[in-house]
Amino acid sequence: MDVSCAFPTALSTPDDIAVAEGLGYSRAWVYDTPQQSPDVWMTLALAAERTERIGLGPGVLVPTLRHPMVNAAATATLVDLAPGRVAVAFGTGFTGRRAMGYRAVTWAFMESYLRAYRGLLQGEVVEWEGARMQMLHPDGHAPARPVDVPILVGALGPKGNKVAHELGDGLFATLQVPDFLHEYSWVPFLLWGTVLDGAEAADSGHARDAGGPGWALAYHGAYEFGGPDAVRALPGGDAWMDVVEQAPADERHLAVHAGHCVELNDADRAAWAAGGHVMLPDATVSGTPEEVRRRVDELGEQGVTEVVYQPCGPDTRTELERFLAAATS
Structure with a gap:
């Protein structure tokens, strides 16, 4: 199982991603939460310049925050900055919408958006909001089309599962473990928690x-x-x-x-x-190193192929070090 990391986009995130690369994390996912974060694409571009190996991508983009052409152009830019390292995940919007008072987007909208976004990256003429459009970037303004990049879809229920199968290259999961995880060959699972010292209390x-x-x-x-x-x-x-x-x-x-x-x-x-x-201990993956490793193994048995750990607290490096050591012990 791959061990990756995630960050709630902050000004320190490009440097944090460089730290994660040095420690050996496989991929870094960055949140699209503009009501509390710097721009996700700017952050990933800076991270691309500071790293050489680690995978990069937004996890997850919320479609209603940007026109599909904007996300397609940003994706192409990041692919040029970090060739072979980019993956993009989409979701219907938890914090990215609800923190601004909106409900989640519908799966019908998500399906239409992903078709337009995919088509744009392939160099096709697509229709969006009643207009025909295409990526017209000349040489030197974006990579030549098609721009091939894996797309993952965050889904928990049958409607999302259907869209993920039709338009996704994998399933991005968090909070719950859907019973259809084994249907996918690539399943990152976003989790939180911390590795506790042997006698450390859960309320320390x-x-x-x-x-x-x-x-x-x-x-x-x-x-x-x-x-x-x-x-x-x-x-x-x-x-x-x-x-x-x-x-x-x-x-x-x-x-x-x-x-x-x-x-x-x-x-x-x-x-x-x-x-x-x-x-x-139940709401997060927290516990002794042995307990954390046991939880990671259980996720693998349920169909998770990539655990995605988001560190919290004042010492990001130490949290990343301790989780990676526990998850790979």
């Missing part, structure tokens, strides 16, 4: 800082997909909802997604202090 300061942002996704996801009752059913869920509900109803998505995948927000800290930290 290190566990909170390094594992907490991934743990908090249990609350963020429960709220977005199940509503307040789903959150209140979790340990510390009442404390979490009490903080979120202090915000105006039309701005609660801001309170939910502040610090998403980077640090604990006010609601997350309240839930952690109220006992929610007990979910850390």
Whole structure:
């Protein structure tokens, strides 16, 4: 199984990716979350200039954030900067849309978008929003078409599975393990967590800082997909909802997604202090090196071919070192 990494795009990400390459990570995926991050394509271009081997790609792009021509041109640029190293993943939008108050895009829209995007990279004339268009880049402005790049699709249910089979070269998974993983030969699985010292408690300061942002996704996801009752059913869920509900109803998505995948927000800290930290081993891949390796092996048995680890906390290098050592021991 390949061991890759992911980063919630930050100004330090190009340097972090260079560190990951030096440690031996296979690929670096970078989030498309413009409400809290620098531009994903600019970041990947800088990373391409600072690395030689590691795979690079956005994981995942949210279609409604950019015209398909914009993403096609950006993809071609990155392919030129890092030939043979680029893969692109698309998703319907969790933080990339919900943190701005939107719902996920429909799978019908995703299918149309991917067909247009693929066609553009192949040099075809495609139709989008009622107009006919084609990549017209002269020599020196982009690689010659066709621009061949693997495309992965983030899907959890049958509609997404259908689109992934028809238009994708693999499945990009996170949060849940769909029962159709074995249908694909390439399945990156995005995960969070931290390697704990032998006697380290699951509520230590290190566990909170390094594992907490991934743990908090249990609350963020429960709220977005199940509503307040789903959150209140979790340990510390009442404390979490009490903080979120202090915000105006039309701005609660801001309170939910502040610090998403980077640090604990006010609601997350309240839930952690109220006992929610007990979910850390189940909500993330956290534990001793032996426990982390066991979880990675279990994912492989379920059909995952590439684990994608996002480090959190103040010491990115150490978190990357410890996870890689545990996952490959």
